[in-house]
Amino acid sequence: MPAVRFLPDEVVSAAVSGETLLQAARRAGVPLASACGGEAACSTCRVLIIEDPAGLEPPPEEEAAVLAPLGAEAAVRLGCRARVRGPVTVRRLVIYENDEAVTTRWKAEPEPLGRERMVGVLFADLRGFTAFSESLLPYDVVHVLNRFYALAEASLDRHAGRIATYLGDGFMALFGAEEAVGEPALRAVRAGLSLIDAVDGWKPYLVALHGRGLEVSVGVHFGPAVVGALGHGESRIVTAVGDVVNTAARIEQANRGFGTHLLVSEAVMRVAGEHLAASALPPVGLPGKSGRHVLYAVTGVRP
Numbered sequence: 615m616p617a618v619r620f621l622p623d624e625v626v627s628a629a630v631s632g633e634t635l636l637q638a639a640r641r642a643g644v645p646l647a648s649a650c651g652g653e654a655a656c657s658t659c660r661v662l663i664i665e666d667p668a669g670l671e672p673p674p675e676e677e678a679a680v681l682a683p684l685g686a687e688a689a690v691r692l693g694c695r696a697r698v699r700g701p702v703t704v705r706r707l708v709i710y711e712n713d714e715a716v717t718t719r720w721k722a723e724p725e726p727l728g729r730e731r732m733v734g735v736l737f738a739d740l741r742g743f744t745a746f747s748e749s750l751l752p753y754d755v756v757h758v759l760n761r762f763y764a765l766a767e768a769s770l771d772r773h774a775g776r777i778a779t780y781l782g783d784g785f786m787a788l789f790g791a792e793e794a795v796g797e798p799a800l801r802a803v804r805a806g807l808s809l810i811d812a813v814d815g816w817k818p819y820l821v822a823l824h825g826r827g828l829e830v831s832v833g834v835h836f837g838p839a840v841v842g843a844l845g846h847g848e849s850r851i852v853t854a855v856g857d858v859v860n861t862a863a864r865i866e867q868a869n870r871g872f873g874t875h876l877l878v879s880e881a882v883m884r885v886a887g888e889h890l891a892a893s894a895l896p897p898v899g900l901p902g903k904s905g906r907h908v909l910y911a912v913t914g915v916r917p
Contacts, residue, residue, distance in 0.1 A: 669701050778791070799886045838858065880910075
């Protein structure tokens with residue numbers, strides 16, 4: 615069995631010929647990072663070959679595709695794709711301050727820390743909340759927000775969505791992040807319409823109690839995102855990262871300029887448009903995005 619020496623750990627693993635460096639490292643308790651779970655979708659398992667490069671098989675195409683854009687030298691390999699065929703010495707390149715704790719977490723959580731999924735992303739925001747809250751006592755502000763979030767969670771639950779991030783008087787919600795249930799884009803739009811109706815129904819209560827009501831604006835986009843756990847300890851959350859998130863936030867903000875309540879992207883219309891009562895709006899620029907974008911104002915769902 616070929617001996618694989620891992621630095622800076624000074625751990626030698628008796629590898630099975632043909633297994634990957636990542637597999638050999640995990641079996642030996644070496645905390646070789648792998649944010650994507652060993653699917654060649656990240657570069658966190660990079661190692662530097664120190665001795666005996668012939669001890670590894672040549673890199674496959676998917677490994678080269680990851681490393682080439684990074685300008686990595688030939689001696690740098692991906693642990694999840696570099697297969698052992700003889701003795702070799704490598705050095706981990708991604709080092710955590712507390713490697714032992716990270717290793718323990720990997721043993722307890724064998725699932726990868728991130729997966730790419732096609733998700734529906736919904737951003738919602740209470741319009742005029744800053745002016746609304748200026749005359750309220752702090753505890754009343756918290757009470758109003760918690761009532762809003764209760765309405766939001768009820769609307770999301772009905773369509774298999776969940777809040778991923780709270781943003782003061784708004785939030786980001788994900789559909790299809792954990793499992794494929796129905797059509798995530800359509801479910802996100804349905805949830806947005808449900809939330810708008812719920813806030814409209816809440817308005818008389820706010821007027822009676824505080825002298826004015828609130829409205830909500832919603833933006834929905836659909837596309838690929840990396841869904842995974844971010845943060846450490848009790849602050850750890852499961853959320854999505856990617857351009858689809860940034861675009862959804864900009865779409866929600868565009869409601870103010872158009873005077874609309876629910877806007878969706880062309881990507882949403884491509885996969886769910888046949889079910890939506892929607893009208894195209896003039897092309898508009900979105901902050902931080904290049905070009906002009908056609909958004910659609912949605913007023914309902916067709917029978």
